[in-house]
Amino acid sequence: MDDVARRNRLRATFDGVASARAVGLHGDPPRAAAHLLGPPRAADDLLDCIDGLIDARYSGRVVKRYLAELVVASRR
Numbered sequence: 001m002d003d004v005a006r007r008n009r010l011r012a013t014f015d016g017v018a019s020a021r022a023v024g025l026h027g028d029p030p031r032a033a034a035h036l037l038g039p040p041r042a043a044d045d046l047l048d049c050i051d052g053l054i055d056a057r058y059s060g061r062v063v064k065r066y067l068a069e070l071v072v073a074s075r076r
Contacts, residue, residue, distance in 0.1 A: 003071065003072065003073040003074070004071070004072045004073075005069065005070070005071045005072075006069070006070050006071075007067060007068070007069045007070075008067075008068045008069075008070075009065065009066070009067055010065070010066040010067075010068065011063055011064070011065050011066075012063070012064050012066070013061050013062070013063050014061065014062055014063075014064065015051075015054065015060055015061060016047075016050060016051030016052070016053075016054040016055060016060070016062075017047075017051060019050070019051075019054060019062055019064075
């Protein structure tokens with residue numbers, strides 16, 4: 001069997017709130033990155049600002065692109 005490599009490109013569209021959840025800055029419980037934002041009020045203010053920026057500059061949506069690569073090889 002020959003080695004096989006496949007690449008898949010994925011796109012995910014987020015609004016401001018979903019984008020914050022996707023990067024782990026919001027949720028219950030918040031993920032590891034949330035502690036970098038300081039007190040909860042400061043984190044909420046930052047997330048509101050990001051949401052406003054996405055609404056104002058990007059029509060309320062951002063697109064994240066991912067590249068997944070799978071390599072399958074046989075043992076010899």
